[in-house]
Amino acid sequence: MRWALIGASRIASSYMIDAIRSQNADIQSVLSSDAARGEAYAREHGIADSFTDLDALLADDSVDAVYISTTNEKHHAQALAAIAAGKHVLCEKPLAMTLDEAGEMVRTAAGKGVVFATNHHLRNAGSHLAIRELIASGRIGKVLSARVFHAVNLPDALRGWRINDAAAGGGVIPDITVHDADTIRFHLGEDPQEVVAKAAASGLGEGVEDSVMSVWSMPSGAMVQSHESFTHKFAGTGIEFHGTDGSIFARNVMTQEPVGAVRLVDADGEHEISYDKHNLYHRALGLFADAVNGKGRPSADGVDGVKSLAVALAVREAAQSGKAVAVNYGGF
Numbered sequence: 001m002r003w004a005l006i007g008a009s010r011i012a013s014s015y016m017i018d019a020i021r022s023q024n025a026d027i028q029s030v031l032s033s034d035a036a037r038g039e040a041y042a043r044e045h046g047i048a049d050s051f052t053d054l055d056a057l058l059a060d061d062s063v064d065a066v067y068i069s070t071t072n073e074k075h076h077a078q079a080l081a082a083i084a085a086g087k088h089v090l091c092e093k094p095l096a097m098t099l100d101e102a103g104e105m106v107r108t109a110a111g112k113g114v115v116f117a118t119n120h121h122l123r124n125a126g127s128h129l130a131i132r133e134l135i136a137s138g139r140i141g142k143v144l145s146a147r148v149f150h151a152v153n154l155p156d157a158l159r160g161w162r163i164n165d166a167a168a169g170g171g172v173i174p175d176i177t178v179h180d181a182d183t184i185r186f187h188l189g190e191d192p193q194e195v196v197a198k199a200a201a202s203g204l205g206e207g208v209e210d211s212v213m214s215v216w217s218m219p220s221g222a223m224v225q226s227h228e229s230f231t232h233k234f235a236g237t238g239i240e241f242h243g244t245d246g247s248i249f250a251r252n253v254m255t256q257e258p259v260g261a262v263r264l265v266d267a268d269g270e271h272e273i274s275y276d277k278h279n280l281y282h283r284a285l286g287l288f289a290d291a292v293n294g295k296g297r298p299s300a301d302g303v304d305g306v307k308s309l310a311v312a313l314a315v316r317e318a319a320q321s322g323k324a325v326a327v328n329y330g331g332f
């Protein structure tokens with residue numbers, strides 16, 4: 001497979017270029033809005049071509065797939081152009097700024113017959129696959145509640161548009177709540193119905209929220225408590241599931257690395273759960289390549305991206321209005 005990168009981003013250089021190449025795929029080109037930066041990026045990463053014009057990049061018939069990792073407001077138009085050119089698309093989260101845009105991306109890809117995936121990496125973690133298996137196999141009985149805490153210290157290098165540019169999709173809700181929504185959906189196999197929330201700027205946010213807490217009701221009756229922040233230096237991340245027959249405590253698992261501990265507590269005592277420590281992004285790219293070859297589906301597809309965005313938008317609306325908000329999935 002041959003790829004093009006749409007966006008000369010940090011996430012591509014730190015994880016995704018390596019992940020694409022881990023599947024014996026080539027990266028042919030990169031798009032940047034700045035010619036000099038794009039050329040330097042291409043040189044640094046051994047990429048043959050750099051473009052500032054998307055149509056020129058997409059005109060290369062040797063490119064099978066694109067990875068979109070520009071700032072969030074650009075994903076929609078870039079994805080539609082790539083789909084129109086017949087490319088398979090792996091798009092960063094949040095898929096778009098609005099539910100309508102995200103839905104259009106996913107429906108257009110389906111109409112064109114190309115694979116469309118969302119880069120929700122956490123589904124690929126061995127820790128989360130183990131947690132999901134514990135829940136699915138009934139080890140904790142009926143799930144009563146879940147708590148996810150994903151309150152981190154946003155590294156200096158990431159403190160640009162994320163904290164000061166609402167028009168580029170900044171704010172902790174589009175940045176992190178989408179991941180938590182996807183992870184909860186992945187584990188529980190159901191979609192949040194209604195949310196209440198409070199958001200704040202607690203030291204970093206300039207015109208956007210940098211912290212949010214929300215509570216979601218699930219169709220099964222389970223309740224979910226979710227906390228995301230950019231300003232917590234020592235809080236650590238984690239996820240918990242509490243059921244009628246047991247509880248799962250996972251620490252340091254809301255991360256890009258294959259790390260963290262998973263513990264099951266039930267009537268027999270405490271059990272450390274072992275899991276496979278593979279690279280999250282390598283697995284995502286492997287499943288994407290399989291889907292392109294007609295085998296299975298990406299770890300998170302376009303509908304997953306629409307739904308995680310829908311939950312995040314409901315959380316933001318609930319925080320702004322102070323009211324309970326029913327999650328609108330736009331017909332998905």
Ligand code: NDP
Nearest residue numbers: 007008009010011032033069070071072092093094119121
């Ligand atoms: P960056 O800020 O690194 O990149 C976004 C855009 O900013 C790039 O496309 C680039 O524009 C421009 N840019 C990057 N570096 C510079 C620079 N030094 N000087 C000037 N402009 C620069 O964003 P991230 O990599 O953090 O995030 C990109 C996307 O990926 C977002 O949608 C984000 O939500 C998502 N993401 C997903 C993660 C995951 O694990 N799934 C993790 C991190 C981010 P141009 O391309 O025009 O050169």
